[in-house]
Amino acid sequence: xxxxxxxxxxxxxxxxxxxxxxxxxxxxxxxxxxxxxxxxxxxxxxxxxxxxxxxxxxxxxxxxxxxxxxxxxxxxxxxxxxxxxxxxxxxxxxxxxxxxxxxxxxxxxxxxxxxxxxxxxxxxxxxxxxxxxxxxxxxxxxxxxxxxxxxxxxxxxxxxxxxxxxxxxxxxx
Numbered sequence: 001x002x003x004x005x006x007x008x009x010x011x012x013x014x015x016x017x018x019x020x021x022x023x024x025x026x027x028x029x030x031x032x033x034x035x036x037x038x039x040x041x042x043x044x045x046x047x048x049x050x051x052x053x054x055x056x057x058x059x060x061x062x063x064x065x066x067x068x069x070x071x072x073x074x075x076x077x078x079x080x081x082x083x084x085x086x087x088x089x090x091x092x093x094x095x096x097x098x099x100x101x102x103x104x105x106x107x108x109x110x111x112x113x114x115x116x117x118x119x120x121x122x123x124x125x126x127x128x129x130x131x132x133x134x135x136x137x138x139x140x141x142x143x144x145x146x147x148x149x150x151x152x153x154x155x156x157x158x159x160x161x162x163x164x165x166x167x168x169x170x171x172x173x
Contacts, residue, residue, distance in 0.1 A: 090154050097148060 093149065
C-alpha cells in the first residue's frame with residue numbers, strides 16, 4: 001500500500017506511474033517476439049516441405065528407373081528357371097537311360113560270360129594245361145545296344161531354339 005504524502009504528491013505519482021509503465025507490457029515488443037516465433041516456424045515448415053519434395057523426387061526416380069530394371073531381371077530369372085526345369089528333366093531322362101544301359105550291360109555280361117572269359121585267360125596264363133587247350137566260344141548271340149538320345153535334340157546350339165524338341169534322330173553307341 002502506498003501512503004500518499006500530501007506534502008509530496010508528485011514523487012509518489014511519478015513512482016506509481018513508472019511502476020505502472022514497468023508492469024504494463026509493451027504491445028510492440030510482444031508482437032515482435034510473436035512475429036519472430038512465427039518466422040522461425042515458417043522457416044522450419046519450408047525446410048520440411050523441401051525435404052518431403054526431395055523424398056518424393058527420389059521415390060519417383062526409384063519407381064521410374066529401378067522398378068523396370070527389377071522387372072527385367074525377374075523376366076530373365078523366369079527364363080533361367082525354365083532352363084533349369086529343362087535341365088532337370090534332361091538329367092532325369094539321362095539317369096533313366098544310364099540305369100537302363102547298366103541293366104543291359106549286366107545282362108550281357110551274364111549272357112556272354114565276360115567274367116568267365118577273363119577267368120579263362122587268367123587261368124590259361126597260369127600254366128594249367130586243362131585251360132590252355134580249350135578255345136573260348138561265345139555263349140549266345142551278340143549284344144545289340146538300345147537306341148539312345150542325342151543331346152542336341154534337347155539343348156539346341158542356337159539360342160533361339162530354347163524349347164525342347166522330340167528326339168528325331170537316334171544313334172547307337
